[in-house]
Amino acid sequence: MCFNILYSIFNCLLDYYGPQGWWPVYSLRLSGGRDKRGYLPNPSDYSRRNIIAGLSSRDVFEIAVGAVLTQNTSWKNVEKALENLESAGLLDCRAVMDASATALADAVRPSGYYNQKAKKLKVLARFFSERGNPDNGNPPSREDLLELWGVGKETADSILLYAYGLPFFVVDAYTKRMFKRLGILTGDEEYDEIAAAFTSALGEDPGLFNEYHALIVRHGREHCRKKPLCKGCVLRMNNLCSF
DNA sequence: TCCCAGGGGCCGA
DNA sequence: TCGGCCCATGGG
Numbered sequence: 001m002c003f004n005i006l007y008s009i010f011n012c013l014l015d016y017y018g019p020q021g022w023w024p025v026y027s028l029r030l031s032g033g034r035d036k037r038g039y040l041p042n043p044s045d046y047s048r049r050n051i052i053a054g055l056s057s058r059d060v061f062e063i064a065v066g067a068v069l070t071q072n073t074s075w076k077n078v079e080k081a082l083e084n085l086e087s088a089g090l091l092d093c094r095a096v097m098d099a100s101a102t103a104l105a106d107a108v109r110p111s112g113y114y115n116q117k118a119k120k121l122k123v124l125a126r127f128f129s130e131r132g133n134p135d136n137g138n139p140p141s142r143e144d145l146l147e148l149w150g151v152g153k154e155t156a157d158s159i160l161l162y163a164y165g166l167p168f169f170v171v172d173a174y175t176k177r178m179f180k181r182l183g184i185l186t187g188d189e190e191y192d193e194i195a196a197a198f199t200s201a202l203g204e205d206p207g208l209f210n211e212y213h214a215l216i217v218r219h220g221r222e223h224c225r226k227k228p229l230c231k232g233c234v235l236r237m238n239n240l241c242s243f
Numbered sequence: 244t245c246c247c248a249g250g251g252g253c254c255g256a
Numbered sequence: 257t258c259g260g261c262c263c264a265t266g267g268g
Contacts, residue, residue, distance in 0.1 A: 067249090068250095070249050070250085071249080071250040071251065072247095072248065072249085072250045072251080072263090072264095073248060073249080073250085073264090073265080073266095074247085074248040074249080074265095074266080074267080076248090076266080076267080077248080077265065077266060077267090078249090080265095080266090109264090109265070110265060110266075111265075111266095112248090112263080112264040112266080113250090113262095113263045113264055113265085114263090114264070114265080115263075115264090116251085116252090116262090116263055117264095120251090149251090149252080150250095150252080151251085152250060152251050152252085153250095153251095154249080154250065154251090155250075158249080170249080172249050172250085173248085173249075174249065175249095213249085214249095216249090217249050220249080221248090221249085225247085225248095226246085226247065226248090227246090227247090
């Protein structure tokens, strides 16, 4: 995997869609530093410091919660669940630990798999509570996260990248599908193999990883769907994809 | 009505 | 190790 082609794809998507400003943080939507959807208003500089600047321990917890809730689920449904959690006072580590399983499941119902996800949030809350505040200056190790029931590689990497600004490339279904169609992946690669290939080609740049993953998701939703919508695909128009 | 969405765990072969 | 199945709501 070479830097040039990956960077051409990135630039093409960035030119077309613009900066995505991930990760949206619900608790900051109505306060300074974010727009009303919780996105960074001017996400042009994605240094690690900027990614994690202004993230409170509560925000870090919220990003971890969002990473679990979005498992196999559209973000729109996750937002509803996050709103329910917020209005029930459950976007808080301690509160999740104290909440009943029913109350939690009820709040996260719109995101689907609500019984499973309620359990996962309990596990997450216990983890953060035991290691002190989910402070973004004190990141957990990937191994620690992977030991948690309900946290797999994509979820762990999302937390490390988006909550802690660490250079972990997030590989999801969109990444595999899109780069297979681009002829860069065969489709048989393991998660860690793909992540390592991106990391060694692009360099350990959390800002770039952040924006790249967000753009992949955007393009995957709008064009590179399971049933591809090649008409109007910017990668195709720029001769980067011949699928 | 059917398909799909920013996965992960479990189990049998 | 790997495939198949389960978890489940909401939108197109």
